[in-house]
Amino acid sequence: MTGHRGTASIRDVARAAGVSYQTVSRVINDHPSVSPPTRQTVLDTIERLEYRPNRAARALAGGPVQSVTVLASNTSLYGFAAALEGIEEATREFGFVMGVRVVEPDTPAGVRDAVERAIEPAGAIIVIAFDKAGVDALASVPATVPVAAMVPAPTEGEHPARSSVWIDEYAAAKEATNYLLRLGHTTVHHLSIPSWTGATKRMLGWRSALQEAGLSVPKPLLAGWEASWGYEAGGKLAKKRDVTAVLCGNDDIAVGCIRAMHDAGRSVPEDVSIIGFDDVPLAQFYTPALTTVRQDFKALGRVCFAKLLSGLANGTREQRLRYPVAQLVIRESAGPPPKPSHRHATTLPAHGRAVPVNKRAFARLSKEK
Amino acid sequence: MTGHRGTASIRDVARAAGVSYQTVSRVINDHPSVSPPTRQTVLDTIERLEYRPNRAARALAGGPVQSVTVLASNTSLYGFAAALEGIEEATREFGFVMGVRVVEPDTPAGVRDAVERAIEPAGAIIVIAFDKAGVDALASVPATVPVAAMVPAPTEGEHPARSSVWIDEYAAAKEATNYLLRLGHTTVHHLSIPSWTGATKRMLGWRSALQEAGLSVPKPLLAGWEASWGYEAGGKLAKKRDVTAVLCGNDDIAVGCIRAMHDAGRSVPEDVSIIGFDDVPLAQFYTPALTTVRQDFKALGRVCFAKLLSGLANGTREQRLRYPVAQLVIRESAGPPPKPSHRHATTLPAHGRAVPVNKRAFARLSKEK
DNA sequence: AAGTCCGATGTGACCGATCACAATAGCCGA
DNA sequence: TCGGCTATTGTGATCGGTCACATCGGACTT
Structure with missing residues (x-):
């Protein structure tokens, strides 16, 4: 073995096989x-x-790189983390190598x-473009640079290259809204994740369901991605007595x-229904267990990589990729609205059990930021 | 510019600066x-x-690599994800590049x-060794190969190289247990994360607190990392009437x-106190908000990288690294035990409000796996 | 004033792969 | 039988760095 680094090189293989190194190169590249x-x-x-091609040498010589860097603004929020897992x-x-750069x-x-x-070491890039960053x-x-992206929704004039x-979420958001309406709610509010285009697909689905039911559409709140935003916005909604159903942009916000x-002092789902x-x-272990719209980000990550790969393989077998579809999962956090007669008995809701306003908790949460 | 790939190479810089390429190499390596x-x-x-050294070439020539691959069995569980974030x-x-391999x-x-x-493209490795994998x-x-690891606890005969x-969690686990005892609980049960060495530090802290209080130590349950395990084990504990306090190995298990x-039919914290x-x-947004032991995995990730780096830099400035210390955070999920007189009124706990056994939910959760 | 040492710089070879091009062989038809 | 074509294989240069070693002054010894 020539390489003093312990691993066999292409020339070692060539010598042992009695051919030239170029022939070996051809074999490993399926020439x-x-x-x-x-x-x-x-x-x-x-x-x-036990020969393995050396990535650095291959990259240097301009060969196929077989490594991807994922660019994302966050790696621990559920959607991002799950997508990363799938990729x-x-x-x-x-047989690719994956890098991550925030x-x-x-x-x-x-x-x-x-x-x-990200480009420098990898050659190919996947961008998790759920947010503005x-x-x-x-x-x-x-x-x-070869690139594939995970986006919240297809863009209108999408650049073909x-x-x-994305995950098809429009229908599921609509279904979730309709579900709440069928339960008897007179309207559904929306705590949205931020959107830089003005509206997310889930927001459009929600709006469309309300419009088709002939209802006026409440102003949605753009509440950020995190639970603290949901808490803040939820606090505002809680003050309005006519709010009985809220569709949240993600589960953290819902929590x-x-x-x-x-x-x-309003309990879920007795007084207010919440869908994540x-x-x-x-989600299934919370109390109440979260009624939510399932999104398979892991599958989306896999699909995204497949798409990148098909672009890399330059036109060969561009098989139709199956995009994940969001799906309503019914659990406990949404139910019928409280009886109209009880609407004003705010501190004594339907069940007759007192739910005191939790001032201490409120103070704590505000303090913890 | 010589490089037909658009970027300047070391020789381009040399020519432009009127020196030899080797001098440039010396400059960028702080010779x-x-x-x-x-x-x-x-x-x-x-x-x-706008010259930037080419990683592939540098790696090929045996220079300093400046890239790390993280090996972990999981990337989305909180501890792992947060550590990854810190790294x-x-x-x-x-200026390093980070790869991830599960x-x-x-x-x-x-x-x-x-x-x-993981070794092949990187040269240096960080292992998240919280679990057996x-x-x-x-x-x-x-x-x-240069390597640093995040471990749950220092090993006895630690190999110096x-x-x-790790996070110092022994004292905090002990404190959490003592906190429960001070609240009046007669014993504290433990739902542990798995351990391949027989006991985690947090388990030892818990045990030690009980022993110092002269109490017998209940058999801990090794419950896995996920909420479903906590649910399963929790179901068993719920049947025992004398269980009023449980220290859980992580927050998911606690949930x-x-x-x-x-x-x-037992409510938290009125009937049972739970600490994660x-x-x-x-954790702060759950209902009840989780009393838990905070662990700064992100900081641990940073420390781990620093440790790897100090090993790489071969003996220079091996500054003492500050390891994160776990810390009890008191919220709502732990409280005093129910009055002994009520011990047997299982379906009508202290508050006098009926908490029916939720059979439907139980069935659902079992089905969802 | 000659010899020695050291700091600063330059030259050649090499890492492990690829590309471009050359060379060899075998087969066919004219 | 010979030229030409194609299929297969081999050779040299190259990618962008690093290492080992050679070179060259100038300061310091003796």
Whole structure:
């Protein structure tokens, strides 16, 4: 073995197989002009010597890179983390290497830098563009770099070269809203995740359901991604007596909202119905268990990688990819609205059990930020 | 510019600065024998040409690699995800590139393969060895590869070359247990995360508190990492009337346990007190808000990277690293035990409000797995 | 004033792969 | 029988860095 680093190189394999190093290179890159017996000999030798192509050398020489860097503004929020998990699985399956780089929002220079540093070692990029930071990053990726993106919804004038994937959530948001209306609620409010385009698909689905039912559409609140935003916005909604149903942009927001309702003395689902979005693993264990719209981000991650790969493989077998579809999961956090006769007995809701306004908790949560 | 790939190379910089490429190499590697004026000229040229060293070439030539691969069995459980986040931040700060590879447990070949594939592109490795899969992976890393690990507790005969970091959680677990005892509970049960060594530090802290109080130590349940395990184990504990306080190995388990208690007709914290571990971001928004032991995994991730770096920098400034310390956070899920006189009125606890056994929910949760 | 040492810089080879191009062989038809 | 074509294989240069070693002054010894 020549390489003093312990691993076999392409020339070691060539020598052992009695061919030239170029032939070995052809074999590992599936080049057509290698005779079957030669190919087999080389493959056997590769196996025997436990040879693995060196990524650095390959990248340097301009060969296929087989590594991807994921750009995201966050790695621990459920949607992002689950997507990352799916991408990782897929890269592993295809022998790719996955890198991760967080892109800091709100600093144009930072975004450029992140993109640059992501391109350099990888060659291919996946952008999780659920939020503005991601979209900015996607926009800064030069056209020469293979890229795929996970987006909240298909863009109108989608650049054909920019392949993107998304979860079909419009119908499910509509269904969730209709579900609440069927339960007897006279309207449904919406605590949305932020959107830089003015409206998310889930928001449009919600709006459409209300409009089709001939109802006026309440002003949606853009509440951020985190539970604290849900709590804050929920606190405002809790003050309005006519709010009996809230569709939240994600499960964290829903949890915050439920807590805010609780602290305001309104119980869920007896007084207010709350539906989340995502179906985080814990959703079924909360009390009340969260009625929510399931989104399979892990599958989306896999699909996204597949899309990137099909772009890389330059036109071969561009099989139709199945995009995940969101799906309403009914549990406990939504139910019929309280009886109209009880509407004004705010501190003594339907069940007749007192739910005091939890002032201490309110103070604590405000303090903890 | 020579490089037809658009970026400047070390030779371009050399030509522009009027020095040899080797001098440029010396400058970017902080080699001492370069005269200050020359160094400055080169640095200016680098700036002007927007030169960035090529990772692939550097790795190929055996230079400093500046990239790390994180090996973990999971990337979305809170502790793992938060640690990853911390590592990512640190790598970004130091101009490193971070890769992630999931190591599948229970397949020795898979572990070896994961390690091998992690070493190849990176050169340095961080292992999140909170669980058995991680420990196995750590064990398979060849001694020649720079590595740092995050572990649940310092190992006894710790290999000096294997640098590892951990959170000091013993005292906090003890404090949490004592807190429950002070509230009046006659004993505290423990739903532990799994341990391959027989006992986690948090388990030892809990045990020690009980022993010092002269109490007998109940058999701990090793319940896995996920909420479903907490639910299952919690269901068993709920049947025992003398269980009034449970210390859970993490917050997810705590949530599952609370739900199990709820479904068994026992409310938290009125009938049973529950304390979690980790302080996940949502802990304060749950109802009841989780009393838990905070662990700063993000900080641990940063420390771990720092440790790896100090090993890489070969002996220079090995500053004492501050390990994170776990800390009890008191919220709502733990309180005084129910009055002894009410002990047997199981369906009508202290508050006099009926909490029916939630059979439907129980069935649903069992079905959803 | 000659010899020695050291700081600063330059030259050649190499890491492990790829690309472009050359070379060899075998087969066919004219 | 010979030229030409194609299928297969081999050779040299290259990617962008690093390492080992050579070179060259100038300061310091003796």
